[in-house]
Amino acid sequence: MNGKIIANELHKILSSILGVENNPEIQEKLSMFGYTPDRIAEGKVLYENVTHLMTIQVEEYSNQYIATDEFTKFWKRVYGNYMITLKVLRVAFNGQIEMLQRFNATGKRNKSLSGWLRDAIILYSNLLNNTEALNVMSKYGYTSEKLEKEFQEVTEVEQLHSKKLSEKGAAQQSTIERDEAFDTLYKWYRNFRAIARIALHDKPQLLETLGIVKK
Secondary structure: OOHHHHHHHHHHHHHHHHHHHOOHHHHHHHHOOOOOHHHHHHHHHHHHHHHHHHHHHHHHHHHHHHHHHHHHHHHHHHHHHHHHHHHHHHHHOOOOHHHHHHOOOOOOOOOOHHHHHHHHHHHHHHHHOOHHHHHHHHOOOOOHHHHHHHHHHHHHHHHHHHHHHHHHHHHHHHHHHHHHHHHHHHHHHHHHHHHHHHHOOOOHHHHHHOOOOOO
């Protein structure tokens, strides 16, 4: 459900609840139809629960946006480093098809995250476990320390992606919980509003106090 719609409805519901709490005459008339102060208090608790869950939902989506931005920027940088390393490796082993295939350095790159991770893990892990290849790459400024650092960042990309998915799931769950709580509150309010129209049928000005239009 749209957050703005919920916020507007919450404003109306709170106005009705406060209107009852602040007017003894309304309290008396509603009590005759079962809407005692305790029952009004129940509605207020439901209202407060929704507002609490709205706060959590906003926070969870903020966390999702932060995690997504962090992941996107980090992956862009790590991917850039990987592509430079790949290009240098292709120069270092130019014409050595078997070596290039060993490092999965031939052909087009995978554009999906999972495909790219597979390519990057194969390149770095096989390169770091090949002394001969490391000696060749060192001539182009690629020490084992530099390659190990880049490999570590590849694994961090996967971790940040997992975090992003986790935050996305938490945000979606917070929305579900907020909507369910609002549905419960609105059912309470719908019944309250119907009874208020009955109890205050001869007092339209009191209905207006509650923000309810007489039908």
